[in-house]
Amino acid sequence: METPMGYGSMRRKEDARFIRGRGTYVDDVTLPGMLYGAVLRSPFAHARIVSIDTKAAEAHPKVRAVITGAILDGLKLAWMPTLSYDTQAVLATDKVRFQGQEVAFVVAEDRYAARDALELIDVEYEPLPAVVDARRALDPDAPVIRDDKDGKTDNHIFDWSSGDKDATDRVFSEAEVVVTQDVLYPRVHPAPLETCGAIADFDKVTGKLTIWCNTQAPHAHRTVYAMVAGLPEHKIRIISPDIGGGFGNKVGIYPGYVCAVVGSIVTGRPVKWMEDRSENLMSTSFARDYHMRGEIAATRDGKIRAVRVSVIADHGAFNGTAQPTKFPAGFFHVFTGSYDLEAAHCAVTGVYTNKAPGGVAYACSFRVTEAAYLIERMVDVLAYELGTDPAALRMRNLLRPEQFPYPSPTGWEYDSGDYPRALALAMDIAGYDDLRAEQAAQRERWAAGEVGGTLMGVGISFFTEAVGAGPRKHMDILGLGMADGAELRVHPTGKAVLRISVQSQGQGHETTYAQIVAEELGISPDDIEVVHGDTDQTPFGLGTYGSRSTPVSGAATAVVARKVRERARIVAGAMLEVSPEDLEWEKGRWFVRGDPDQGRTITEIALAAHSSLELPEGVEGHLDATTVYNPPNLTFPFGAYICVVDVDPGTGRVKVRRFVAVDDCGVRINPMIVEGQVHGGLADGIGMALMELIAFDPDGNCLGASFMDYLLPTSMECPSWELGATVTPSPHHPIGAKGVGESATVGSPAAVVNAVLDALKPFGVRHADMPLTPAAVWRAIQGAPLRTDLAIG
Template sequence: MTATDTPIGYGSMKRKEDARFIRGQGNYVDDIQLPGMLHGAVLRSPFAHARIVSIDTTAAEAHPKVVAVITGATLATLNLAWMPTLSYDTQAVLATDKVRFQGQEVAFVVAEDRYAARDALELIDVEYEPLPAVVDARKALDPGAPVIRDDKDGKTDNHIFDWSAGDKAKCDGIFASSEVVVTEDVLYPRVHPAPLETCGAIADFDKVTGKLTIWCNTQAPHAHRTVYAMVAGLPEHKIRVISPDIGGGFGNKVGIYPGYVCAIVGSIVTGKPVKWMEDRSENLMSTSFARDYHMKGEVAATRDGRIRAVRVTVLADHGAFNGTAQPTKYPAGFFHVFTGSYDLEAAYCDVKGVYTNKAPGGVAYACSFRITEAAYLVERMVDVLAYELKMDPAELRMKNLLKPDQFPYLSPTGWEYDSGDYPRALEMALEKVGYSDIREVQAAQRERWEAGDRTSALTGIGISFFTEAVGAGPRKHMDILGLGMADGAELRVHPTGKAVLRISVQSQGQGHETTYAQIVAEELGISPDDIEVVHGDTDQTPFGLGTYGSRSTPVSGAATAVVARKVRERAKIVAGAMLEVSTEDLEWEKGRWFVKGDPDKGKTMAEIALAAHGSLELPEGVEGHLDATTVYNPPNLTYPFGAYVCVVDVDPVTGQVKVRRFVAVDDCGVRINPMIVEGQIHGGLADGIGMALMELIAFDEDGNCLGGSFMDYLLPTAMECPSWELGETVTPSPHHPIGAKGVGESATVGSPAAVVNAVLDALKPYGIRHADMPLTPAAVWRAVQGSPIRPDLAIT
């Protein structure tokens, strides 16, 4: 399939769900009030590593409004002290032996209101024996480092896994014979999804029916139901998970947190509904983070800029419990898509996972299972190579990008990229930003700078080209806890021609209620306004693994198209009976079947739906009604890509960075609703600016979290973001039913490298080749102070 000049899409239309949101009528977990509902609060450890000597709950239990106090000892009697993580590890629900990160859950108070529950936490007396903490992944494997997971039999170190991909021998041979080899240590620091709404749940266990109902702001309701059944020992058909409106997730709401389990136990123990909602500090300190990868990148190339091979060594900090939501076969996620968008002879990566005294996790935060880290690394290394070769970064990329006739392309690590025209996307981005003109202005600026005129900021231009791999499954290759990554869809057309679609993914702001209705409308010719999309309720929807890693459109969107086509074929049989002709004599146009050669003789979907529910005699063996179900198992991932160009102004005196322009050209295949696509790109670009310039969850040497509030963990606002300039190419995915690839995370994958490359391009006169994110004013100032070639310009 070839690229087209304009988006192939279903058309922009206002989001159907926005009517309730803009009126303040959204229905979030904390909005739900149940009769007799109690409230829970979690007591958290002030230490990053300490042995628990004793826990005295006597005073808390004597509080007049406290109904129950639950500890790890309580859970142990119910066989609930430990729960499985999504990576086949185990995590303490409430600590029993020791705490392993600051903010770890120690006890759970259930009281008549949330204020009493919080007050009672202060009455619990815990005696700790502090232990040495390790928060640096590079020190976690040192001999003598404190062993964090000594709960595991025979565990004597902090090693989790070793994983590799690619042909090491071939890669090493190319490096040994290459004309140019560049090496750089790159950190992608720990950041947090920081959703607008924190995590929370309400559990209501009915002792009479044995039914457990959980309202939880999860991105994966069905996966949660299965895990709760595993943890609580309840029959899965007796568990109902309802995920109402979600105030953002970005991967933060994929996993199972101890607070959810404690709310369930609280309801079982008290016989009443129990609500638990965390505050902002709890969310930042204890829920799943992202990134935290120490990476060594190496590139082998020729003198004229032909990239031959890439070699990567990674140390992955997974915190105190390995709670990453990764496919079982890929403990480091899809990091082996680190070859990026370039035609290489060979590639090899080696990843080692370690425990540290930090909050657990490593979520698929606005990335498809670690591709963000991989894309950032390779794009930094391309700029490092350009620096070494004294070559323009755009020219270097254009020389090495995959060409359209190479698709489908099998990468050196075994992944088959579906389609793309990479050079065209980069050309469009460079043209849109006016790349040559900006370079000329920059050259003149640098001449004045070298001549001693240093009154103005330095301009930098950063380029990033990325390829994402989204849409996990296929199920034969990918699962989480043994659950295959396929999604179901159910479609029912009522007698009046109106339809209800039930899907297994959960919206966290992507506009599922609109885009999925548009897919059905496109396939059946029914107005999107006449199609209801149901999601977020395990009793009302088919099984699926939820929304993360840009799975929605590549997997569930495909399921929607397939199930709609099943209904259309069923309608064809009914139309044949109505028109008294063979189905082979019928043709389809949007919204109706008609007789070939006689367009006036046809039936609309509404007419067919009514007849399917009526007394019409259908062919033998054909059932009535227009209902269908499907389970979609994707044959491959989809591979959206993009070319980003960022222009910044950097003041070397203060270290201040201003993002002046940002051009983003994305290709996500067929665009169902271009307006929603652009909105998701806007959000991802802002996210990328935040990670590049300000976001960081830091720790001191004792493991104290230094990013536990929005006073410390900085987020970008409209003031830090430019007016985004977007472009698009469209190369449909050849194996997706409608050619869509997904876009929800693309901008977050591609933008950080563009921003960092721009800042370092601005600092090129100082001889600064690399500096780690976030490039805060202080970090930029320190880099300037340490200039390897211009110590005379250090500012005193």
């Protein structure tokens, strides 16, 4: 593998506690005198609140407080800002706007009493018509959901566009071939292992508020709490311990967090709130829910010239998306994918519906997943139309290495890549020609009337992802620039502590960042402690999501380590009585140029930096440094995926036989961790393609509020992954890394869907929407006649 010396696979440092069951999650934290909170949620998707009677609940012997929206309104806490400059009710006051919305909060001596007391609260509702279809929500006669906003008479949130519309329309008017397809990326849920929760402890004596919360963005949470509660920010401490998965679900602030804070202020005791699984699935941030119409303009011989897209984005009852301010549709700009185009244009309209707030950056790098899925489905639709092999079509249109850095038609600059090499490697690993030959023989038997058994499908996707949210001059959330800090301190004995602003949710930060410091300074990773998840102990930063950990905070780590190394150079010069300019670095030591025997190790230098050694005037001692890293550009990892499926036409059942994934995430710090990230993302993609769906009935009732209804993939549905890699360093990242946390989730759904639809080609099926459950596949087959004249591939 093309990695610098010093980087490489090593066991994760954090696993020592995890595999022994010694991790500390929010629900593991118990404080003296702690009370427990529970949320009363609306059974209706849309209803006016006539009255709330809490007397019976307040009379419960173990209840210490019952909080309603009216109480919060008196404290000026009834509404809170979302991460998209919208507002969201903490507890509903006027009406409820989605099933599961928070109506009241009970604080009791134990969690069972708190739950029991919810049944004693009497709420009178006046049901209102609900709208759960984003297209229907735009109708003039649709129920207005956000009538709390002055003058609001419709459900429109925003209109946003990217690219050159006139140039795109001109190419389409000249095109030899135009294909159009409506594509739905349905609403799905991150479903983390640990649900959302918080413990709030307000000290009335010191005025200090401490919150244990499983958030991906501790510092951003602290700032928002200061905005909401009016408390001085330096009096708020957020502690985010081990997180049982986040995937974007734990970026925003939920009403339960705020209610726990208010409960602690009211009672004078710590208050814990932990949601159950149904609450998590029903009311916390969803993802996707994009209704997309894609068009491709091409020549008859398969040259893609332009892409045109229109989107209706369902954001639920409150616009709670964690997107950069300037990009309300996230990084959907990359809908042009990995292809060399003359022009492109997209238009996105955001809409309110009677669903829980959606649009979270769920392992999707700010809507890149939807964009990648659309373009990869459209390329397969074009291949279907032209009767050409989808791999050959992609290979013809992929960007070439000499085109980088590549200015995309929508204004992004892709940093580096060798796309044809990645696709060729994936095809080689898969044995692509042999797969097509096997498929052709199978289809010949079908054409001859030998119907029976399964149908084989081969699906391809090629994706380019945009990650590492920044630079801050272009990207912020609530006015907070998307840059990250890092602090590094080397103790006198040569041991080091690195403090970072991003929060791990399972990616192995404690190992990866230690490896970066080890590579830069020559200190063993075992002697480097990585501190994160505590706002009193770490520098400010915007958190972990959008696969920004290594692209931004990893870069900050490299930069701060290099600052320490340069400081060590000055100290070494004083120790060796030479000018620092006369020293050269080799891993772990500075030595005199031309005399390698005259040198000092980083451990020796660290001790001297804390000693009575006389340093040059104006030079401070110690080996400490801080930095704030503002990335000059996003990074653009990419990959080529090939999926092989077998489809039973009698039942519609899909079995994933093989999955080949070739990823290029730039320099790989720890290949084992990278592969683990890819494994998880591939399983995630299979789940979204074949089974995951948050559905609603016409009244807005959530039909996916348990794991009996919302299905997740298991090892039984996943094959043994076949991984490959190319390494194309990012030219602007300090160590050439690009990030990989979301790549497999971005690229895999399209590969699976394309494989299933490839299997269904003999039936004339051109497209079917996810999830491709057995019932959906069976219906697609029944809706089209058997075709025996379709070109293979």
